[in-house]
Amino acid sequence: MREFLEKAGNIDRRIIYLIIFLAVATTILVKARFKSSPLPEVQRSYKIINDLPSGSVVMFSIDYDASSMPELDPMLRAMLRHCFKKNLKVIMLGHWPLGLPLGQLALDDIAREYHKKYGTDYVFLGYRPGLQAVMLNLGKEIRSVFATDYKGTPLDSLPLMRNVHNYNDIAILVGLEAGSVGDAWVQFANARFNQKIILGSTAVITPDLYPYLQAGQIVGLIGGLRGASDYETLVEHPAMASLGMASQTVVHVLIILLILLGNIGYFATRRKK
């Protein structure tokens, strides 16, 4: 028995990787789903968007790239679905150049799904460097930073943008964050211009954003794949995040078991010594 425990505490890491991979793949293949009720902060985010009057402008900031796509792309798609279903207008920009095409792809896909027209229902502004300077100037006049959209079309020739000049014309700013840009949105757009912000984040940075929620500096927080899955549940369109959450549950149980096994093996070895 002791020999088994010693071996169990010393499993080759590659076997652990394989077990985790198989657990994820199997759960996805059998399309397992576990029911969970959405977190209060996600429900709050949903309610805030849901209560916006039709025609309100929601600004999305794409502050992630491909390495955070599995968490933030389902979140973005669920939120875009909600916005278009509610006939809200969407403006998209971003501070991570490598991630902006991912945002644009999702925006075009969901807009097509809801038969929305570019320039009237949604606009893609693109990217400008100078994080804080961009955020501060958006509070004064969007045209001072983005004179044109990403295609080079002057903003005033886009019907949606004609009456949008600064944060006063934006009902909610949704920042999808994989780094520290969310902090900058809070520090510049909220603190200086009182812009209402909902942050969607990767699970890694979610604990760092809770103080903003507690202090009322952001009005909603959607954290990681769980948050994305909750939002998918709320918009009644379960997709990749909901499917992924079953794998999360299985793998978490597996990790707990492996930690226990590792510790038992460690103590068995120590006692022998």
Added chain:
Amino acid sequence: MSISLNPWVWIAAFLTLSMMSFLYKDNIFYKIGEHIYVGSSAAFMLIYLWYFDVKPKLIDGFINNTGFSRWILIIPAFLSLLMLMRFVRPVAWISRWAIAFTVGMGAGLGITGLLQGFLVPQIKATILPLYVSGHSTLMTIYLSLNNILLILGTLSAIVYFYFSKEHTGPVKKISQIGITFIMVAFGASFGYTVMARISLLIGRVYFLLHNWLGLV
């Protein structure tokens, strides 16, 4: 099962498997994937900066603007040239002027942003009543306890990082409470990090099974 016929999906699947192969051990496929990622990212960044910044803001701005808004563009253009001097060894030191400008602007914006947008609101958020009346006794206890924990956690964690006095006696006791709160925060952070990393794996496995092999 409907396997993808899109060559780009096949390339993405090959690169995904190449990167994952590192988990077994370092190998040529991983190296190929790594170099393609670094190279394409750098090229993409360069193109993005040209088309979203240099061309529309500097070049088109200089051609189309008139008066002050035209001539002011000479300053950033000049600073950019100074930055490029890093590649000319005898005059490389000139690039420090441009760096000094960037650092100065960043520090100025950062300090005001942190004070106005982080420090003051966060301090304000910890100034809470120790007794909160709820609609039931249980709710009163819950709300009050919540505020007490928040204040206790904040103060004791600050004491833990107070190094001007030796941590003995009551200071030691309070700092021990502080480290307990910090450990709980680290634990939550670690749990979330595990979740994030598994999410990335889920994303890639889903891509392989859904987009590439068409099994899901």
